[in-house]
Amino acid sequence: MRAGALTAAIAALLYLLLAASLSASWLGQLDTAAFAWLYDxxxxWVATARALGLAGSLVGTLLVASVLGWLLRQLGRPAWPGLPLFLLGTWGVNWLLKYLTDRPRPALEALMHTHSSSFPSGHAMAAAALGLAAAGLLARxxxxxxxxxxxxxxAWLLAGGLARVVxxxxxxxxxxxxxMAAVVLVAGFHFLASRYCR
Known part of the structure; x- marks a missing residue:
């Protein structure tokens, strides 16, 4: 548990560093370099990224989590039912963080419809939350x-997040x-899962 708490603390500090650096030139240069490499x-590329966007949406992540739970039950390994609820909470926290930051979307042609502010990415946060939480449950x-x-x-985490830059x-x-925000939440999820998922 100490390793999880330390990881969560480091992730929280990195999140705060990013949030405090939104107008810093070094962060703008990093974002520009990533667009030069990934935006396409x-x-x-666009079809794949759009499919990942649908799978990584609120409905998509809840569906994946529910199917995973169903499969585990069919295999005689009941899953802790908190995974879909955890993802719902992750989206709620993301909405709050977006509201607090209110960063505009990139000044590029958006290749998929969006309807909220930019920071942090909800799809990346949900992809990381689902990928890391599910991996921990399956590994247990x-x-x-x-x-x-x-x-x-x-792989789920990387694909779901980087597709948004594409x-x-x-x-x-x-x-x-x-x-980073997802890592903090997942640390709490695994702490609870270790207590209630036997």
Whole structure:
């Protein structure tokens, strides 16, 4: 638990650093470099990023979490029912953080519809929350496949977040802030899951 608390504290500090640096030139340069590398209007990239955007939405993440819980029950390994509720809470916290920051979206052609402010990315935050929380639960159930679960969780996290830069709807720093905020929440989730998921 100490490692989880330390990780959460570091993530919280990094989030605060990003939030305090939104007008800093170094962060603008980082965001510009990420757009130069990732923002792309090629149909294949955009179609994939849009599909990831749907899977990483509020409805998509709740659906994935519910299907995961159902599959675990079918395999005789009941999952802690807190995962969908945790994701709902993650989206709520994201809305609050967006409201507090109110950062404008990037000044690029958005390749997917958006309807809220930019910082932190809700899709990145939800992708990290789902990927890391699910990986932890699966690793607890099947520890001999621990590396596989964490690899899949990290792949989900990266794909769900970086797709938002491909679509031009988030700055790279929005994605990193979403990841950091999710790490803090996931640390709390795993603490509760260790108590109530036997």
């Amino acid at each position: 209007a090629r149909p294949g 159930r099947w520890p001999h496949h621990r590396q596989l679960w964490w690899a899949l969780g990290l 679509l031009g709807v988030h700055h790279f720093s929005d994605i990193m802030a979403g990841y």
